[in-house]
Amino acid sequence: MNFYELLGVSPESDTAEIKAAYRRLARKYHPDVNPDGARLFKKISAAYDTLSDEKKRKTYDTLNGIFKKSATDSVKQSDNIKQKEKQFKQTKNKDFSKVFGSFFEKSSEIPVDGKDINTDIIISLKEAINGSTRTVNVVHSELCPKCCGRKFINGTKCSVCNGTGEYTKHKKITVKIPSNVKNNTKLRIKGEGCDGKFGGKKGDLYLFIHIEETSNLKFDNLNILYNVPITPYEAVLGCDINIPVLNGHVKLKLPKMTASGQKFRLAGQGLKRAGKIGDMIVTVTIEIPSRLSDDEIKLYEKLKKLSAYDIRENLLNE
Numbered sequence: 001m002n003f004y005e006l007l008g009v010s011p012e013s014d015t016a017e018i019k020a021a022y023r024r025l026a027r028k029y030h031p032d033v034n035p036d037g038a039r040l041f042k043k044i045s046a047a048y049d050t051l052s053d054e055k056k057r058k059t060y061d062t063l064n065g066i067f068k069k070s071a072t073d074s075v076k077q078s079d080n081i082k083q084k085e086k087q088f089k090q091t092k093n094k095d096f097s098k099v100f101g102s103f104f105e106k107s108s109e110i111p112v113d114g115k116d117i118n119t120d121i122i123i124s125l126k127e128a129i130n131g132s133t134r135t136v137n138v139v140h141s142e143l144c145p146k147c148c149g150r151k152f153i154n155g156t157k158c159s160v161c162n163g164t165g166e167y168t169k170h171k172k173i174t175v176k177i178p179s180n181v182k183n184n185t186k187l188r189i190k191g192e193g194c195d196g197k198f199g200g201k202k203g204d205l206y207l208f209i210h211i212e213e214t215s216n217l218k219f220d221n222l223n224i225l226y227n228v229p230i231t232p233y234e235a236v237l238g239c240d241i242n243i244p245v246l247n248g249h250v251k252l253k254l255p256k257m258t259a260s261g262q263k264f265r266l267a268g269q270g271l272k273r274a275g276k277i278g279d280m281i282v283t284v285t286i287e288i289p290s291r292l293s294d295d296e297i298k299l300y301e302k303l304k305k306l307s308a309y310d311i312r313e314n315l316l317n318e
């Protein structure tokens with residue numbers, strides 16, 4: 001947007017018109033009356049500073065390739081000059097208000113910061129422990145490249161964005177999820193939100209990380225509910241088992257004769273949030289390994305012969 005467009009005047013406008021336009025805009029955007037207008041007011045003032053000074057204006061015009069359209073016509077016939085200038089001014093005033101209206105009233109150019117984008121990501125516990133990278137599809141709204149968010153160009157609706165000033169774009173963003181990430185962590189990816197308008201800041205992208213619940217892993221508020229398989233001999237003899245958790249392993253001591261379905265509470269091994277910390281509740285289930293060696297089977301046969309206890313003896317009496 002050049003200085004003329006910014007002030008809503010044309011390259012043919014005289015100093016009086018420029019001054020009038022500036023005053024009108026200053027009334028609207030002066031930081032004293034419009035705290036959001038500070039940035040725009042600065043731009044407007046810079047434009048006025050240049051265009052109100054004949055020398056600066058000439059340099060600006062030359063540098064920016066701005067030419068007066070019909071000034072040469074009216075200079076030729078000196079007797080008609082006054083009248084022509086009058087006509088000229090009248091039409092310019094009309095154009096001026098048209099341009100002015102479309103730029104500053106229909107879409108005020110106060111800097112607007114871009115919106116943040118929030119999106120959810122579900123990761124496995126393994127990914128939460130080891131970290132991972134994910135490609136996220138984000139629906140971005142960006143400024144229309146043609147009208148730069150102004151919606152109108154010379155009073156006509158922008159053809160590219162159809163007057164919305166922006167267009168939506170699907171963007172793939174690769175994000176790194178750190179290792180040992182907790183459930184419901186909020187990750188901020190700076191500047192990957194929606195575009196700001198008229199010099200406003202870009203929004204941020206927020207990723208809400210959720211660790212996927214499985215049949216073996218659930219979350220109950222701050223508690224982690226974990227189903228862990230154990231072998232028959234671990235249940236009988238008791239042992240220490242390692243349970244993979246977010247920051248390494250947790251050692252769980254199984255007593256002798258642990259029953260299937262028995263629950264163990266590991267204090268302070270749950271999720272942390274707002275100064276509170278949950279527990280991990282481990283439910284053990286005796287499972288038979290899917291592959292047993294011949295030697296193992298032989299030992300089970302020996303066990304069968306040795307065992308005198310009928311586990312179903314009291315079934316009818318209970």
Ligand SMILES: [Zn+2]
Binds near residue numbers: 145146147166
């Ligand atoms: Zn547009």
